[in-house]
Amino acid sequence: MVWREAGGALIGRSGELDRLVGVLDAAAAGQAGVAAVGGDAGIGKTRLVTELVTRARAQGFAVLIGQCAELGDSLPYLPLADALRVAGDHPDPDLVAAIESWPLLRRLVPGASVEFGPEAGSGLTQQQLFGSMLGFLSDLSETRPVLFVLEDLHWADRSTRDLLVFLSRMLQHERVCLVGTYRTDDLHRRHPLRPLLAELQRLPTVTAVTLGPLDSADMSDYLVSLGGADAKVIGDIIERAEGNPFYAEELLAAEGLPYGLANLLLARVEKLSDPAQRVLRVAAVAGRRVDHELLQKVSGLAGAELEEAMREIVSRGLLLPDGDYGYAFRHALLREAIYTDLLPGERTRLHGEFTRIHDGPPAELAYHYLAGHDLPGALATSVEAGRRADCLGAPAEAHSHYDQALALWHQVPDAARVAGVGRARLAMLSASAANEYGDSHRAVQQMRELMAEEEVTSEFWERFAYYLIDADENPAAIEAAKTAVHLAAAPHPDAEGASAQNAGNDDGDPGHASRSLARALATYARALLWSDRHDEVKDLAGQALAVARSAGVHDAESSALITLAMVADIDGDTERTQELLALASVSSGDLSIDLRAVFHHARIQYERGSLAAAAVSADRGVRLAHEKGLSWSTYGTDLSFLRLLIHYVAGDWEQASAVAASFAVRVGRLPEARLSGYALFIEIARGDAIVEERMAWLKPFWGDGFVAYVVRGLAAEHALWNGDPRAAIEHIEAVITVLEPYDPGMIRICATGLWALAELGDDNRRDQADELLRRAQHAATIGPGSRARGEVGVEGQAWLARAEAEWRRIQGTADPDVWRAVAEAFDYGFVYEVARSRWRLTEALLAAGHREEAHHEWENALAAAEALGAVPLTRALADLGRRARFPSQKPRTAPSTIPHPPPNTSATSPDPATPPSRGAAVSPSRGVTAPAQAGHTAATEPPVSPPSGSALDTLTGREQEVLALVATGMSNREIAQRLFIAQKTVSVHVSNILGKLGVSSRTQAAAYVHHESHPS
Missing domain, CATH: 1.20.1440 (de novo design (two linked rop proteins))
Known part of the structure; x- marks a missing residue:
């Protein structure tokens, strides 16, 4: 395909064009998008996308255009290389500057030298290339919006397909529009593009456009626009073309109606002169495009004779100029028809000519050697093509080339000399490439097959173990x-x-x-x-x-x-x-090991509470990953998450939010779901509106253990902030089933579960609380099986203290010192958790009667929550302050539905506007519970005194407080919430009161109080 400015009006595709323009306009506005344009061969995909390219250029877009070809399975990143080649043919300052910023992309530019340096085969080169391409598009889009077209994806190599999926997932707010075209009639049941299209179409950023046949009216208009004038001819063409515009155009040009598109195309070729037909046959063997000089050498035509033949071919629109020195077929169908029509001997001879003359990429030469039946040449170039693909970061293609060489090995005499490598070394290279693109089982199988045939070296066994x-x-x-x-x-x-021979180059070393x-x-x-x-x-x-x-x-x-x-x-x-x-962490020359070292260094510093040092180490790793184009590699994303976590813990939530914003909300694959889940740490703590949408997209991935741990563990907190402890417990129970018992993450999960049980206030769940605490303690102290694992870090110890404190809230046996210890455990720098612990400490202090100290802790917690932007915690603290009538809080008007205390109640009685809380939380020193519903926490008040005299004088001070509230009609739960004591403790007090007063019911006790307060 050769790209030209669209000529004439686009006929019959206005709806499809509007959809593509919509994606283009959204990209210009900062919402990256992808369009997948499918249809049968000749249906008009190229013409439609050409119109889009014309409009994009008119709007100031930077346009990149790349084409796949039938050799695509052998040539990695062919459309990307094509796009960079076109950019080089027509220099664009913005494009040149962007490419120069990403050196790895320059390797793809045709003619660029490729050195097989230490990064080749490292397992990170492909991730580097993907990251570089993402960075390149992102950088370029900051200057102007970008349209990147990939034509004929049905021929794309695996690495290009993987790159397209990566970009489709990672491009979010960049001004980039990706458009890919593919033939639907070429997609057989096992075609590798099928699963890719299914995956892409699940992404919300992808728009699928399928071109069907043109109707009769549009076909008629199209043929008239091409010069058709005879109504009968036009009618016959419309009937035979069945809505396919390319077929119709060929029929119109053919002055006859031969059967079948291939015969029709060949009929046009047969009208050419013999030299022109010869040139077309050479061009068909060349493949996707061919240089003028190469055509001359292989065709054997002299300069003037070739020029005359080319003028004839171009004038008939069969080949079109492509760049300054080459040509390409107007349509791939024409090239396929000519190539298929070649005689077997003719085809073999022409392929052989190309191997003797062509100085192209090793993958192209390997293709020509194989088609020309030159097996030694095919072996040597296959090995070279594998090395080049390895260096370019295309392990799937490298594996394919190495496997091809291994298949040829026993058919080539003196194969080790021809290939320049021993068979064991070649097998190792092939297995390494398989492992790099994620098929470790194929790598193991390949190594085992070779081991069954010959003795191998220590190096081989070491890689096998790896x-x-x-x-x-x-x-x-x-x-x-x-x-x-x-x-x-x-x-x-x-x-x-x-061994040395098998290893390759170490003989005598x-x-x-x-x-x-x-x-x-x-x-x-x-x-x-x-x-x-x-x-x-x-x-x-x-x-x-x-x-x-x-x-x-x-x-x-x-x-x-x-x-x-x-x-x-x-x-x-x-x-x-x-x-x-x-x-x-000092550079080892192996990026994988370097990033692994930096990550673990930062991780352990974080786990030991050295947040400042961890931040320095993590920043160094993030910079290294970015510089090498590995920001989205496994360790790159792990380092980004660790950096988010350090920001989150240290209280730098603006920076944490900036990192979280780069994690896609609308996810389609497991790797991005794992990454997206990290953002919930900060988003749930801040109460961001995006939480519900993100969790909805992540729900299909809950079956993955890691996603369940991160997402459902945080979803439990979200449910608690929204007053739904039962939903929180469901999340926690689900997570526990996927975690190993000794996983330190179990501690936080169990602590959250205990928080939920405390909110629920159900005495029948005491055994469940005991089990959660046991699990938390087990995870903190026991290693996996007989393996030592060491103690958990400072955060793990703090969460264990939280779990034990929450358990005490449920049991009614805690005191303020328990929650003070929790706050101190998190005070290594975890600003948010210190504030949350002070929230509970305030409740405990109020229940214990230490009002002044409670006010001090509450002020500190509220100030921290407001500074962080922790909206749910801020609301809970504000509600607590209102209930406690702390000086900085404004009193609220009581709703009429809440019963008022008796007329002679103290003016400092509990706020009658306080609604009953759901569930109870442990009140430390008194061994009683305080309400702890997130955002609706009750606070202690100065005690209410019932009237004195007669049997009332036998009641203790706490029993008098309870009786005064019984007289208002409050339930045991409501009384527990008002007095910050356990519901069970209230029940004991009520039983004692009834006995001392000599009455049998709460109603009689209330009447007794009223009688004593208003004697007749």
């Missing part, structure tokens, strides 16, 4: 790593030469054994870290560190340091842990 770890086959990984260590430490003399041993020991220690042989890890990692330093193997050194740090952390040696991770 892939087994990724495939969750840890026992097998331990055995493989052990074998790797044994082979590296004591290689068999007879196997050394063969005296340091090879030491490097292999260092990596084998590091992987062995890593495999054992979470096994029941944990005690062996420290010595093994220490050996790995010593050997790695001696041999200068920086990646193994960093890996060993990280493992030793994990051991030190388990042993509770915080200083040693941070020292080791600081050393591991």
Whole structure:
């Protein structure tokens, strides 16, 4: 396809164009969007999108256009490379500046040199490229909106398909419009584009546009616009074309009506001169596009003769100029028809000519070698194509090329010399590529197949162990790593030469054994870290560190340091842990290991309460990820979340919200659902309106354990703030089923569940409360099975204190010191949780009669909540202040539905406007409960005194307070809320009162009070 400005009016597609323009306009306004345009071959997809391109350019859009081709499965990122090539042919200052900012993209520009540096095969290169493309589009869209068109996605390689899904998910508020076209008639049941389209169409940012046949009126108008004048001819064409405009156009140009589109296209070719037909056949073999010079060399035509043939072809609209030096078929259907019509020998000969003359990408050459039946050439270029794909960050294509080379291996004499690599090394490269694109099981299978055929090296066994770890086959990984260590430490003399040949380039290298041993020991220690042989890890990692330093193997050194740090952390040696991770964080030359080290360094600093240091480490990791285009890689997103968490804990909620805003709300895949869930920490605490929408999008992913832990755990808090403890308990029960009993996250979950039970105030759930507390304590102290895990961090300890305090609220046995201890436990820097703890401490102090101290704690909590913007907590504290009649609060007018106290009640009696609270919370010192419904918390008041005299004098002070409220008609729960005591305690007091007064009912007790207050 060659892009030209749209000519003439677009006929019959106004509705489809309007939908595409809507996506374009939304992008210009800052709402990124994607359009997937499908339809049969020749139905008008290109013409429709060309119209959109014309309009976008008129509106000042930067336009990028890339085309896939039938070689797409072999050529990674072909449409992206095409788009960058076009940008280079027609320099745009904004485009050039944006590309220069992302060096990895420059590798894709045709003709750019590609060096196989240390990043090749690292497993992060593709994530770097994806991040670079996202950054490139984001940067460019800050200057002007962007339209990026990818044509013929049915031919796209897997890496391009994955890139399209990534961009569709991650582009949110950038001024970017992505448009992809594809043939619906090419999508057989197992076509790889089918699942991608299904995935894209679930995203709310994606608009699906399907082109159907034009109706008769539109077809007639179209043919007239092309010069058709004979009504009978037009009618015949409309009947035969069945609404397909390309077919109709070819029929009109053909002066006859041969059957079938392929025959029709070939009929047009057969009208050309012999040289022109020869050129077209060469161009069809070339593929997607062909340079003028290459056409001349392969066709064998002299300069003037070729120019005359090209003038004839172009004048008939079969090939069109493409760039300054090449040509492309006007429509892919024409190229397919000509290529299919070639004789087998002719096709083989022409492909062979291209291998001798063409200096194109290795993947194209491999295609021509295979089609030309030159197997040695196909083997060599397949290996080279695999290496290039590896370096470009296209592991799926790399794996395909390496597999092709392995399939050819036994058909090529002296294959190792031809390929430039041993078979074992080639198998390892193929397995590595499979592991990099996420198929660790395929990597393991491939390694096992080779092991069944020949003896392999320590390096092979070490990689095998690494892939087994990724495939969750840890026992097998331990055995493989052990074998790797044994082979590296004591290689068999007879196997050394063969091992070197299989390894590839290490023959005669005296340091090879030491490097292999260092990596084998590091992987062995890593495999054992979470096994029941944990005690062996420290010595093994220490050996790995010593050997790695001696041999200068920086990646193994960093890996060993990280493992030793994990051991030190388990042993509770915080200083040693941070020292080791600081050393591991120094660049090892392996980005994966570097990011892993920085992340764990920041994580452990955070877990130990060193928030300032954790922020510095996390910022360094975030910067490193951004600079390398890895912001959206696994460790990149983990570091972003950790940074959000540090902001959240430290009380810097504006920064936390800025990070959360980058996490998509409308999610379609599990990885983005996990990321999106992190935003709920800050959004629920602030009471943001977006919470309900985000949770609705995340609900389909609750089956995932991690999503359930993060999202449903926070959804329980959200339910509590909204006065629904039963819903909160349902969330907590669901999370508990997916967490391991020893997971430290269990502590916070159980603490939230205990909060919900306290709100519910149901004595029949005491056993459930006991079980939640037991789970929390177990998670804080017991490691998995017989494995040591070390103590939980300061936050975990604080949440354990919270769980125990909530349990006491339920039991009615707490005192203010319990909640004061909780506040102190969170006072390592967790501003929000300190404020929440002071909320409960205020209630406990009020219940204990320490009004002045309660007022002080309440003021501190309220100030912190307001400063944070914690709306739900602020409301709860304000309500508590009103109930307690703290000086800064304005009294409220009592609604008439609430009964008033007796006329002789003290002026400082409880606020009659206070509605009854749902549930109870433990009041620490008195062993009684205080209402704790989020946002509706009661507060203590100066006691109400009933009249004295006769039997009333036998009542204790608390019993007199209870009786005065009984006389108003209050229930036991309402009395418990007013006096900050447990409902059960109220029941005991009422029984005692009835006995002392000698009455049998609450009504009689109330009458007794009234009689004594108003004697006749």
